[in-house]
Amino acid sequence: xxxxxxxxxxxxxxxxxxxxxxxxxxxxxxxxxxxxxxxxxxxxxxxxxxxxxxxxxxxxxxxxxxxxxxxxxxxxxxxxxxxxxxxxxxxxxxxxxxxxxxxxxxxxxxxxxxxxxxxxxxxxxxxxxxxxxxxxxxxxxxxxxxxxxxxxxxxxxxxxxxxxxxxxxxxxxxxxxxxxxxxxxxxxxxxxxxxxxxxxxxxxxxxxxxxxxxxxxxxxxxxxxxxxxxxxxxxxxxxxxxxxxxxxxxxxxxxxxxx
Amino acid sequence: xxxxxxxxxxxxxxxxxxxxxxxxxxxxxxxxxxxxxxxxxxxxxxxxxxxxxxxxxxxxxxxxxxxxxxxxxxxxxxxxxxxxxxxxxxxxxxxxxxxxxxxxxxxxxxxxxxxxxxxxxxxxxxxxxxxxxxxxxxxxxxxxxxxxxxxxxxxxxxxxxxxxxxxxxxxxxxxxxxxxxxxxxxxxxxxxxxxxxxxxxxxxxx
Numbered sequence: 001x002x003x004x005x006x007x008x009x010x011x012x013x014x015x016x017x018x019x020x021x022x023x024x025x026x027x028x029x030x031x032x033x034x035x036x037x038x039x040x041x042x043x044x045x046x047x048x049x050x051x052x053x054x055x056x057x058x059x060x061x062x063x064x065x066x067x068x069x070x071x072x073x074x075x076x077x078x079x080x081x082x083x084x085x086x087x088x089x090x091x092x093x094x095x096x097x098x099x100x101x102x103x104x105x106x107x108x109x110x111x112x113x114x115x116x117x118x119x120x121x122x123x124x125x126x127x128x129x130x131x132x133x134x135x136x137x138x139x140x141x142x143x144x145x146x147x148x149x150x151x152x153x154x155x156x157x158x159x160x161x162x163x164x165x166x167x168x169x170x171x172x173x174x175x176x177x178x179x180x181x182x183x184x185x186x187x188x189x190x191x192x193x194x195x196x197x198x199x200x201x202x203x204x205x206x207x208x209x210x211x212x213x214x215x216x217x218x219x220x221x222x223x224x225x226x227x228x229x230x231x232x233x234x235x236x237x238x239x240x241x242x243x244x245x246x247x248x249x250x251x252x253x254x255x256x257x258x259x
Numbered sequence: 260x261x262x263x264x265x266x267x268x269x270x271x272x273x274x275x276x277x278x279x280x281x282x283x284x285x286x287x288x289x290x291x292x293x294x295x296x297x298x299x300x301x302x303x304x305x306x307x308x309x310x311x312x313x314x315x316x317x318x319x320x321x322x323x324x325x326x327x328x329x330x331x332x333x334x335x336x337x338x339x340x341x342x343x344x345x346x347x348x349x350x351x352x353x354x355x356x357x358x359x360x361x362x363x364x365x366x367x368x369x370x371x372x373x374x375x376x377x378x379x380x381x382x383x384x385x386x387x388x389x390x391x392x393x394x395x396x397x398x399x400x401x402x403x404x405x406x407x408x409x410x411x412x413x414x415x416x417x418x419x420x421x422x423x424x425x426x427x428x429x430x431x432x433x434x435x436x437x438x439x440x441x442x443x444x445x446x447x448x449x450x451x452x453x454x455x456x457x458x459x460x461x462x463x464x465x
Contacts, residue, residue, distance in 0.1 A: 215344075216348075220344070221340070
């Protein structure tokens, strides 16, 4: 009965228009499953049994990707309630806890973010300890380092959004580093070289920190900027690089195996 | 055409419309047909050597990449707003006569400064504790600034004398504006322990 229904379903035009291969009962069809699906084709078609042993990979890369998906889904749900405006940001955060069903949603997002930073580091640690950064995987290691930085930037930009004292002062301290950036930060080395008739061209009102904050102090403009960076700019960059990262795993010979 | 070498084979430029590059000595291009129907001599096609085609491509790509580069500059400029809605860092207080000798005026504490008339000059003291950035309180009865966070204490002139703070409170630039009032400029500050507060910019004679 169930088999008949399954056969009928696989015979319909709708099914056949989506899945262009037979049931995955042969080696060829199993390969076709992976190759003819845009989501699965990033994954290696075949993986060494030793390479995917949990004690070898810890599944840390996979867990990181899973947590990224958790962050994306919960983050989009939070966006339905959160307004990145100084007058309402903190109250919206409180409302997400007190007035919205499943008040744990923001906590999932927050703990997921903490967990993602941990799994990224552990993934990096595992890749380093197993020597999986060596040729031919050295380019993918480089992409991974950029993804690590993007993960930390996601945490940093999300830090400001609750708009409480901790957030404002943490971002104030953190972005003060940008002041000391060479040449383009007004307290950085070389900034005083850029002056005309004793008037500094790089000052607190036009240096790199000013562009980052939208002002000289963490304020309304900063909140909006960090919101856009947190929700659009950094995730899109991370998604593009993740696609390259996963695809390169496959192209560089799959998950590395024990030597 | 007698077997031109690859190097100086002529390239027709611009290409005739529609894009039917004539095979040597065969099909006529559309402008030729138009010319024939109209009964006039077809215009000679513009000939272009490979070298000049390369130059044109170089020019075209150069213009395109320059435009992209200029666009990128515009993108960077977009991040710098023309108008800032932050609190002004330079603001008037009151005429200097209104600050009586050996007092601290707390009226502009919300702007981040105390105006103190001390040691014969009027100074603007920063309200940021030099220990960890809390805001101290002015205690008139004890004539000192006392930080509630970790107990740092400062004399009326902002110099530290107790608690964990390592250095005196900072001072801001002050001057008499055209309106006769004492103006505070928070863009410039000095540090007593570095000796940068001796300048007239950081204290006007009371």
